[in-house]
Amino acid sequence: MxxxxxxxxxxxxxxxxxxxxxxxxxxxxxxxxxxxxxxxxxxxxxxxxxxxxxxxxxxxxxxxxxxxxxxxxxxxxxxxxxxxxxxxxxxxxxxxxxxxxxxxxxxxxxxxxxxxxxxxxxxxxxxxxxxxxxxxxxxxxxxxxxxxxxxxxxxxxxxxxxxxxxxxxxxxxxxxxxxxxxxxxxxxxxxxxxxxxxxxDKITGQSLFVPAMILILLGAFTKSAxxxxxxxxxxxxxxxxxxxxxxxxxxxxxxxxxxxxxxxxxxGGNMVWFWLVSGIGLITLFWGSFSAVKQVDLKALLAYSTVSQLGMIVCLLGLGSAAYSGPGEAAILSITAILAAIFHLINHSTFKGSLFMVVGIIDRLSGTRDLRRLGGLMNMMPITFTLAIIGSFSMAGLPPFNGFLSKELFFTSLLNTSQLEIFHLDKWSPLFPIVAWLASIFTFIYCMIIAFRPFLGKHQPHKLAKKIQRAPWGMLLPPTLLAFLIILFFFFPNVLAQYLFLPAISSILPGVMEADLSIEPIKAWHGWTPELFMTMGIIAVGFALFLLFPKWSKVFGRLPLWFTFNYMYDKLLLAIEIASQRITRKYMTGFIRDYLSYIFFFFIVILAGMIFILNSFTFNPTANSPVSIYEFLLCLALVASALLVLCARTRIIAIIGLGVMGYLMIMFFVIFRAPDLALTQLVVETVTTVLFLLCLYFLPKLEKEINKLGFKITNLVFSLGVGILVTIMALSAQGNRLFQPISRFYENAYELAGAKNIVNSILVDFRGFDTMLEILVFCIGGIGVYTLIKIGLTER
Amino acid sequence: MGLNNDVILQTVSKVAFFIILAFATHLFIGGHHNPGGGFVGGLVVASALTLLILAFDLKSLEEVSKINYQTLGIAGVIIAVGTGMSSLIFHEPFLNQTFGIINLPILGETEYVTAIVFDTGVALAVLGTALSIITTISEDVCKWRQ
Structure with missing residues (x-):
């Protein structure tokens, strides 16, 4: 493989x-x-x-x-x-x-x-x-x-x-x-x-066990809505x-x-995990199905129903994690929950996929998804209607569709769990089946809404944007295949169980399944069990409520606006936006000199502070080689050109002064035998000087417009600070040797990379990752310049 | 620009351009054993083209060669990243390079290095990006002057 x-x-x-x-x-x-x-x-x-x-x-x-x-x-x-x-x-x-x-x-x-x-x-x-x-x-x-x-x-x-x-x-x-x-x-x-x-087992005892769990769960919960x-x-x-x-x-x-x-x-086997996963799942199951009923947009309805079904699967996984709490009864009972979770996972994909496709067909052919405008489509789209019936009946948990089987398993595992005596379940045991039962009633109601509201009732062509045509086969084929699977899974669930569920369960519960590697075959008929009575109750109550829906739908209007999470999200987002705008405006002045002063300030404070704290300033000139006369002269020339930049009256002289400094640096590289650096510096210096000259046109005339004493003193402090600090660092770097130098490794460049030029082999081979990211950043920068200027050109 | 009419500069840069290009090629290929490499090589080519832009103007350069420098730079990055990926095919970690010696018909024993492909990417990226910055800015200058 x-x-x-x-x-x-x-x-x-x-x-x-x-x-x-x-x-x-x-x-x-x-x-x-x-x-x-x-x-x-x-x-x-x-x-x-x-x-x-x-x-x-x-x-x-x-x-x-x-x-x-x-x-x-x-x-x-x-x-x-x-x-x-x-x-x-x-x-x-x-x-x-x-x-x-x-x-x-x-x-x-x-x-x-x-x-x-x-x-x-x-x-x-x-x-x-x-x-x-x-x-x-x-x-x-x-x-x-x-x-x-x-x-x-x-x-x-x-x-x-x-x-x-x-x-x-x-x-x-x-x-x-x-x-x-x-x-x-x-x-x-x-x-x-x-x-x-x-x-x-090593993780369980750690103090960071619960934080890690909650953080990972946050990832899962946000993704799974x-x-x-x-x-x-x-x-x-x-x-x-x-x-x-x-x-x-x-x-x-x-x-x-x-x-x-x-x-x-x-x-798994931890109480916090069990309660968080199953509890949040249960709340989501209920809240999703409850909110779904009030929706008038078909897709929004399906969205909330997805939320609710996801909650159900999460809840099942939470219940199943009890398998780790100990051997024996809990383990066997929990396997049912995991089985139900996996089974429902597959079922949900089939029926929800087909339902979404059905809604897409309705939307495309009629031009709306609004339940208030749809009705009486049964005669016009008989195939779509059939598909909607199959999908939503499966979602409601009716036989002979696969949703029935996983729903029954869901109830079984809920009832199982309420008998367990772990994690303080004995106090809260009835909670799970009751909430789930209520949620299932709402599930049943919204399933009926999807199945019947658009298709039965009176057709109102004047409310629709389009005249209804036949659906193309390509749109009907995928949901039909899924509907076929829905029925197939109902009749042959154990084939799936054998080949798919069993391996999946053993990978979710690796330790547990080895001891007891079998699951009971999934059956549609268990006899007159509590699960069946629950389902029958759901159908009876749900159908009654569906018929009476217009009477009690006002309940939803009672909830205050501010109570919804959407409202809180919007407010929070707005608050964050305003706050960050305020903070940003405080320091983003638009003047480069301000930004530079921030950078230099932190540079001085942090580095000088570190040198002071570590007391790492050393100056030991004894090991230095003697300074020859031309090195001395070069230094003098560097200082002179720096002074030239400072005293320049026009920008062009300043630029030339900078260029002189750059070229003098090259001389140093040559003297200290770093030809690669010298070459690169030479070309870079040339190209940047040209760039400077190009930009010269845009810059305002160099005027000493600001003559305030405070401004000058700040500049003096910053420049002196940076200059002295860099000098100190350069001097102490020689005296402090904290690590073995890594250059020994690169000296083997010829054996390792077949290159006699160590610098180049570092660039393209040893530290190729750095180079790759550097050119990437460089390229992004170039694109940035290009777009900024091009946008500027078109707007002018 | 377009205001340049310096005959001496133009004549010299016509000749110098090719000398610089030859030098750049030398730097690029020789980079494995001698000073040089993709970065410098690319930059030297960029400076040669910049010389042309300075001596003549952007339009004349565009008439001669219609290279889109953004594309060139991006192509360079893609080549560099692509060589990194290709080492995965040989079950080697990302960006692993190798080298060896093969016998070529005329050249005899020649060393080959996979790093040269990566270096080509670096050279193209540097060349493309540097020139795209210079050309866009100088284009902007032209628009301003008009």
Missing amino acids: SWFYLTTFIPLLYAILVPIFYRHFPRIHTGWFVLPIPIGLFACLIRQIPLIAKDSPLVHTVSWIPHLNINYTVYVDGLTLIFGLIITGIGALVVLYSIYYLLKEREALGNFYVYLLLFMGAMLGVVSSDNVLVLYMFWELTSISSFLLIAFWYQRKASRYGAQKALLITVFGGFCMLAGFLILANITDTFSIRQMIQHA QFPFHIWLPDAMEAPTPISAYLHSATMVKAGIYLIARFTPIF
């Missing part, structure tokens, strides 16, 4: 080609060029299933920065495989769907598919990286590509607002997560997740519908779930 680790990079590399296709084949929809990538990757991953089901994960390491312990390690086990299949499978369907959703005449398809492929690659990277820093890198790449995709229609204000919100919240979480990773890496002395898991960070998800619905279906229901928001699952072996 030596090539397998490249799968992550295929979408990223292919993204480079997309603009070429877009430009050179304008008559073919760019999506057709992209489609083979997810399909091919999906096929690749399918082929890995039997191998991984035998409990032999694929590992491949490419060393990246080995001396910093950062390697690109691909680790594919059951959990990764499930996520990989979802990412590529739904990805393929979404790309197909988008070909018909986005018109090639109107949209910037090149950008769209580049972002999409970036996202796909990043997501695959997140789920397959074993190194936490690599994982973090891909994690942030998903945030950025998601930002770009939400703002795809950047002309709209709402898109920009939603994109910014999503970026701020997820990147905030990402930073927290990075801090958590670093704490963990510090404790365990490794960046590899697998090795962290091996050292899990958990309460109270869920507010970005509904606003992200401004993205094109294929993106909502892909990122904001099936894949990206599941990255947080992946993270929780991945770190369960480390943190």
